[in-house]
Amino acid sequence: MAELKNRQWLLAVRPQGLIKESDFRWNETAVAPLNDGQVLIRNLAFSFDPTQRGWMSIDTYMPAIPLGEVMKAGAVGQVVESRRPELATGDLVQGLFGWEDYTVSAGGGLMGLRKLPPDTDPILALSLLGTTGLTAYFGTLSVGQVKQGDTFVVSGAAGATGSVAGMIAKIKGCRVVGIAGGPDKCDWLTREAGFDAAIDYKNENVGDALTRHCSKGIDVYFDNVGGEILDLALARLANGARVVLCGAISRYNEAAGVAGWGPKNYFNLIFRGARMEGFLVFHFAKRYPEAIDDLTRCYAEGQIKNKIDLVQGLENAPKTIIRLFTGANFGKQLLKLADPQ
Amino acid sequence: MAELKNRQWLLAVRPQGLIKESDFRWNETAVAPLNDGQVLIRNLAFSFDPTQRGWMSIDTYMPAIPLGEVMKAGAVGQVVESRRPELATGDLVQGLFGWEDYTVSAGGGLMGLRKLPPDTDPILALSLLGTTGLTAYFGTLSVGQVKQGDTFVVSGAAGATGSVAGMIAKIKGCRVVGIAGGPDKCDWLTREAGFDAAIDYKNENVGDALTRHCSKGIDVYFDNVGGEILDLALARLANGARVVLCGAISRYNEAAGVAGWGPKNYFNLIFRGARMEGFLVFHFAKRYPEAIDDLTRCYAEGQIKNKIDLVQGLENAPKTIIRLFTGANFGKQLLKLADPQ
Numbered sequence: 164m165a166e167l168k169n170r171q172w173l174l175a176v177r178p179q180g181l182i183k184e185s186d187f188r189w190n191e192t193a194v195a196p197l198n199d200g201q202v203l204i205r206n207l208a209f210s211f212d213p214t215q216r217g218w219m220s221i222d223t224y225m226p227a228i229p230l231g232e233v234m235k236a237g238a239v240g241q242v243v244e245s246r247r248p249e250l251a252t253g254d255l256v257q258g259l260f261g262w263e264d265y266t267v268s269a270g271g272g273l274m275g276l277r278k279l280p281p282d283t284d285p286i287l288a289l290s291l292l293g294t295t296g297l298t299a300y301f302g303t304l305s306v307g308q309v310k311q312g313d314t315f316v317v318s319g320a321a322g323a324t325g326s327v328a329g330m331i332a333k334i335k336g337c338r339v340v341g342i343a344g345g346p347d348k349c350d351w352l353t354r355e356a357g358f359d360a361a362i363d364y365k366n367e368n369v370g371d372a373l374t375r376h377c378s379k380g381i382d383v384y385f386d387n388v389g390g391e392i393l394d395l396a397l398a399r400l401a402n403g404a405r406v407v408l409c410g411a412i413s414r415y416n417e418a419a420g421v422a423g424w425g426p427k428n429y430f431n432l433i434f435r436g437a438r439m440e441g442f443l444v445f446h447f448a449k450r451y452p453e454a455i456d457d458l459t460r461c462y463a464e465g466q467i468k469n470k471i472d473l474v475q476g477l478e479n480a481p482k483t484i485i486r487l488f489t490g491a492n493f494g495k496q497l498l499k500l501a502d503p504q
Numbered sequence: 505m506a507e508l509k510n511r512q513w514l515l516a517v518r519p520q521g522l523i524k525e526s527d528f529r530w531n532e533t534a535v536a537p538l539n540d541g542q543v544l545i546r547n548l549a550f551s552f553d554p555t556q557r558g559w560m561s562i563d564t565y566m567p568a569i570p571l572g573e574v575m576k577a578g579a580v581g582q583v584v585e586s587r588r589p590e591l592a593t594g595d596l597v598q599g600l601f602g603w604e605d606y607t608v609s610a611g612g613g614l615m616g617l618r619k620l621p622p623d624t625d626p627i628l629a630l631s632l633l634g635t636t637g638l639t640a641y642f643g644t645l646s647v648g649q650v651k652q653g654d655t656f657v658v659s660g661a662a663g664a665t666g667s668v669a670g671m672i673a674k675i676k677g678c679r680v681v682g683i684a685g686g687p688d689k690c691d692w693l694t695r696e697a698g699f700d701a702a703i704d705y706k707n708e709n710v711g712d713a714l715t716r717h718c719s720k721g722i723d724v725y726f727d728n729v730g731g732e733i734l735d736l737a738l739a740r741l742a743n744g745a746r747v748v749l750c751g752a753i754s755r756y757n758e759a760a761g762v763a764g765w766g767p768k769n770y771f772n773l774i775f776r777g778a779r780m781e782g783f784l785v786f787h788f789a790k791r792y793p794e795a796i797d798d799l800t801r802c803y804a805e806g807q808i809k810n811k812i813d814l815v816q817g818l819e820n821a822p823k824t825i826i827r828l829f830t831g832a833n834f835g836k837q838l839l840k841l842a843d844p845q
Contacts, residue, residue, distance in 0.1 A: 442777045443780070
């Protein structure tokens, strides 16, 4: 096989506050020959997730990415060459790959190396049926324990996880209130996504609006942003409320430089007999197949919309991750490199 | 009936920081004649609870005590005169009475007016079998969901609720670690109360000691103090951990002037798939009888010790409540006025 050129983005420095383009360094190299047990993957599309901010900074549920190494991302790719028995050239695979044209993988790691059905849409696999949608699914149903008649509030509501969480809660018969930034996102929530109400945090007093839209208090608050909005929600819990903390918030807070901050209204958990519970989607890995089946069905039936914010081209990867933390993205942020062949 | 003199402590000012004796004002008055539906109660003993700090300050789960009115307390008394059909002179009753010789009650309110069996020990009714022991019972079993083999950590461990919580966890087969202030309390925990280990926060680095005593992480943390120790525990949670927030902590924090503070390590709930859940003992009111039966049996069998810190005389009530917040009390803080007749 002819030597393949590989273009890459390396992690250059650990970010301080918001991620900057200069935190990454462009590199061009050659793909090394494969060893037994490895596959060579051509990357087709990358997922962008708030948790990547953590990978760049500190050891979390996985070790921090070493400086000078390729930036990691949830990705879908296509096998170019395989020295693993279960994979063949042309197979579509999903896993934790890198910001590069080609990734050599031996499987293992947090996300493994999962073979996808041949007709898989990489975009769908990385959004509604990827960690984004799965986080919404388990956060809403298993952690949040939503039930008919609950008042369900979600922040980051126009984002990839928040919008799906709200649509799932709606299917379950909740009154759904979303908090998002700007009139376009809020219009989309109520007109397209089926939310009962939307609060524009850029143009409204969020506390007053929550009080107005949640006259019986908040039964489930799905937190995607932390910070002041978490405190405003904590202050308005109904008795027996559930506050769902998903992985995103720590990274948002870290990016905003407020990692040392805790929610002062956590006392209200006592008065309301309420709970605040965290999770990582990986805790539910054994139940992914049932969730993917459910989400696929709801998507096919039009009950869940899959809003995508798609950027093209490897060279734009740093610009694209920055969109996540400035609120520029509207829907699941993805970057596409190529179509399957 | 001859006119009875009533000595009282009124709430004079709302406390700033720690409670001071000057927050109360001594008053002497006459007991008013009874109306239909009322009973006249001679107070025998008062309970002292951190939550009283809240009653003095702000509307919580009940309205703040108005300035100039009698300070309230959980109490046991004896009926002197009754204009209620279900109560007769000589009956022992428990409820939310006042810091005064005689209280006129029409029942109702948060704690009601509960008739006790004639052979009841007022001291036991206000400690192990009162809100203190019940808080430990429901916090450990229903909220904390302790199970065999769990590592159970409790702060304020030599206090009334903390010590009972630890002893219940021990009965359930947990490894029990208590955090308390000073060698006397710590010795009592390991020698008398059956704790596996005690950490003296006044003389040890609590974080290091928690790491040493909880090598597999903390499965259940029963929080009685909030503040820095809550953060140290949050940083050391095991996967799937439960953090129990009981009413006490808000009042302790308020007394220390740190009500605006939140636990910065709450993010660890996400990484550990853990929950932090609050409760007030009143949420479990329907299950009090089963809990009292259980606690009575464990006490009779010697599995649970009931450590009491007893002060005598109404005139000492303000001094006694202050003991709670300075850590001076060792065991359940009570004040005795008289024996039943």
